[in-house]
Amino acid sequence: MRTVTIVGASLAGLYAARALRSQGFDGRLVVIGAERHRPYDRPPLSKDFLAREPGEPAAEAGALALSDAEEEAELAAEWLLGTPAVGLDAAGRAVLLADGRRIVTDGVVIATGAVPRTLPGPPLNGVQTLRTLDDALALRAELHAGARQVVVIGGGFIGAEVASTCAGLGADVTIVEAVPLPLVPQLGLEMAEFCARLHADHRVRLLCGTGVKALRADAGEPRVTGVELADGRLLAADAVIVGIGVRPATDWLAPSPVALRDGVRCDEGGVSTLPQVVAAGDVARYGELRAEHWTSATEQPAVAVRNLLAGTTVARHTDPPYFWSDQYGSRIQLAGHRGPKDTVRIIEGGPEEGSLLAVYERDGELTAAFAVNRPRPFMRLRRRLSAGRPAAPAVPADGPAGAPAAVRGATP
Structure with missing residues (x-):
């Protein structure tokens, strides 16, 4: 060539x-x-x-x-x-x-x-996506110009990160998510609930199970003033961030x-x-x-x-996917391929501690790992995933009386 x-x-x-x-x-x-x-x-x-x-x-x-x-x-x-x-x-x-x-x-x-995917309708000032450097410069100008009522449409990882940053700047933030709970396809119900609680713990409102009907502006004005939801509610907004994938x-x-x-x-x-x-x-x-x-x-x-x-395929990329997200001062990490029928097991920490390490398993095999503020043990699991090693064994039947299936402090 x-x-x-x-x-x-x-x-x-x-x-x-x-x-x-x-x-x-x-x-x-x-x-x-x-x-x-x-x-x-x-x-x-x-x-x-x-x-x-x-x-x-x-x-x-x-x-x-x-x-x-x-x-x-x-x-x-x-x-x-x-x-x-x-x-x-x-x-x-x-x-x-x-x-x-x-x-x-x-x-x-x-x-x-x-x-980024966008919402239908005419463009309005104050409505941003966040994918590029120019997007970030425009959104940052809005926030530092005094936008205090911020609506984030989409509760995925990017939407959650933006909500975290806006809350840290003192804005009143609401996340609107069409599905009953964000991140369930990626994390499963239990871990998704844990991530959802991070928003409430930092005074960010999470509205789930309703979509957006329309963005609102004053008559004859090109700037967004609110978000009308499919259930009829109207949210006031100085700035709107669209994070719908x-x-x-x-x-x-x-x-x-x-x-x-x-x-x-x-x-x-x-x-x-x-x-x-x-x-x-x-x-x-x-x-x-x-x-x-x-x-x-x-x-x-x-x-x-x-x-x-x-000129032909002589090598393949087989490493499991890995992703991290920083929200509200917490580091969230996910590695591997979680399937819809996989079971999840917490092996360190727990929701009450604000940090945890969990494994996803299928037929006794490790398929994915998830962590919040547990970077070192998570990286050990990530290496195990790359090497194709099996998951840690389940809790033995003769373990401590009343011990939960997710044993705290266990090291895989």
């Missing part, structure tokens, strides 16, 4: 560029990005970055940058930023850009990530022969239905799994690039 093009100047895109050079590719390397920024760290956007006093945007973007001038010189890539890709000409082996340019290439790494950024691939199914359909090595096209990060579906996690975006590119350079 003489030219490889990475579509997506993202975390996964940067790691793909690093992997290409470290694996010996010395040809032309082109990185295309829809945003105007070089790759930057996204996790702080909903947390400490959002809480900081506004500064000079360019300097703040630099503080989040994932690479420096020395590394960029070593990568020797052409950065085409602020111009999204709009098509893939597989027959002509070219990536088409919005400004009309064609980047002729021998291989393509798709790392376009995901885009994301969808993979694949619209630009729709006319191409690259197979799509909730992302770019790949094998476990990140190879798409075209051998010269691989994918990594939020946009990629590896087998039956599309993982929207920081670790997937850092681990998948090396595997995908190796297969791209080999």
